[in-house]
Amino acid sequence: MKPLIEIHRIGPGGYAYRISALGSDAQESGESGTFDSLARCLFDAGASLDHYFARVDLKLEGMFIGACTTDVLRRDPQAVARRIQQHFQPASA
Secondary structure, rough: EEEEEHHHHHHOOEEEEEEEEEEOOOOOEEEEEOOHHHHHHHHHHHHOOOOOEEEEEEOOOOOEEEEEEHHHHHHHHHHHHHHHHOOOOOOOO
């Protein structure tokens, strides 16, 4: 089982996430709070998983963007956020 972190934009400068545990008996957690930056959102998601999971899959606005270690989400969320913003921009409506 590998968790999936789904990140959603909340307005122009806010982000929220939901964690799904995809496995034989898939379960979802509730929505997170709202964060003022993608990096803070990623950090909180990584911290909420603590050391229970080594890797997670990431989606931004429904678009799969890859896998990441939870350690990196906690140690350097700024770098992960920069990489996401450079390479994965969802289409605007």
